[in-house]
Amino acid sequence: MRKAPAIFFAILAILGTSSLPAAEQTLVERAIHVCNACHGEGGVSASPAYPKLAGQPALYTQEQLKKFRSQGRSDSSPQGYMWGISALLDDATITGLAEYYAEQKAVPGKAGSPKLMAQGKQIFEEGVPAKGIPACTQCHGRNGEGASVFPRIAGQHAEYLVRQLNEFNTKLRPHGTVMKDNVVKKMTADEMKAVAAYLQAK
Ligand code: HEC
Ligand code: HEC
Numbered sequence: 421m422r423k424a425p426a427i428f429f430a431i432l433a434i435l436g437t438s439s440l441p442a443a444e445q446t447l448v449e450r451a452i453h454v455c456n457a458c459h460g461e462g463g464v465s466a467s468p469a470y471p472k473l474a475g476q477p478a479l480y481t482q483e484q485l486k487k488f489r490s491q492g493r494s495d496s497s498p499q500g501y502m503w504g505i506s507a508l509l510d511d512a513t514i515t516g517l518a519e520y521y522a523e524q525k526a527v528p529g530k531a532g533s534p535k536l537m538a539q540g541k542q543i544f545e546e547g548v549p550a551k552g553i554p555a556c557t558q559c560h561g562r563n564g565e566g567a568s569v570f571p572r573i574a575g576q577h578a579e580y581l582v583r584q585l586n587e588f589n590t591k592l593r594p595h596g597t598v599m600k601d602n603v604v605k606k607m608t609a610d611e612m613k614a615v616a617a618y619l620q621a622k
Contacts, residue, residue: 444512444513447513448513448516448517451509451517452520454505455517458470460474462474462524462525463524464524465577467577468577468578468580469497471577472575472577474521474525474526474527475524476522476571476572477569478515479518479568480518480570480571481517481521481522482514482518485506485509485514486506486514487595488502488503488506489503489506489509489514492594493594493595494593495587495592497583526565528575528620528621528622529575529578529620529621530621531617531620532578532618532621533617536614536617536618537621540614540615540617540619543556543611543614543618544615544618545557548607551606552606553603554602556603560572560574564619564622575621575622576620578613578616578617579616581612581616582613582616585603585604585607588603588604589605
């Protein structure tokens with residue numbers, strides 16, 4: 421019987437010990453540097469072109485990264501920015517990244533005009549009952565902090581929030597059926613602007 425080459429045992433040794441998670445951890449740490457170039461230090465981006473990732477529930481981030489990787493979220497911005505990079509991430513790295521961002525502290529943005537914020541607060545907490553628009557708190561949490569697959573919307577850039585609300589009205593963001601069918605269809609541009617202004621500062 422031929423003897424297995426030494427490299428075989430070396431690989432077994434790597435797989436059999438904790439050095440694999442360590443290697444995975446290094447991958448995650450390297451990736452974070454790349455992500456933060458756009459998404460900001462600790463996932464708190466300065467520009468509304470890039471969503472904040474800090475404090476986002478891990479499961480939501482994980483799901484979105486997989487949706488970019490399978491090219492399911494397909495407007496021009498994720499196509500240009502997220503398709504390429506997500507293709508390089510394996511499931512374990514995605515999980516590690518999602519856990520890292522979930523642990524970062526969310527930082528709210530600037531407040532808008534008091535009138536707009538008051539209108540936004542009402543939509544966030546009560547919805548628009550006359551039009552059957554549900555309160556955002558029902559799914560996104562009492563403080564917009566999100567949970568599981570429901571994203572944190574508190575503290576997010578208003579411009580990004582409005583962009584996504586409009587996006588649910590197209591085929592470019594095919595997931596989030598509840599947002600499509602129950603929320604955005606009946607919302608006016610002014611209502612979107614108000615709720616986004618309120619959430620940015622929350
Ligand atoms: C070159 C800039 C750039 C880099 C680098 C980048 N992103 Fe993004 N990312 C974007 C843009 C732009 C969007 C918003 C896409 C949209 O408008 O739908 C986005 C969206 C996201 C979203 C969706 C957020 C949400 O609230 O739905 C996640 C999650 C994300 N990126 C994670 C990452 C991770 C993790 C990395 C590193 C592996 C990374 N990004 C690297 C530009 C970038
Ligand atoms: C019935 C549950 C439900 C309600 C009510 C709801 N949402 Fe959502 N929302 C979701 C889910 C689920 C997603 C994630 C969809 C996905 O995976 O793409 C989402 C995604 C979003 C996003 C995209 C966030 C991001 O980071 O890209 C925004 C913005 C948003 N919701 C705003 C609102 C606002 C504003 C309201 C209230 C007017 C609201 N939602 C009410 C379930 C809900």
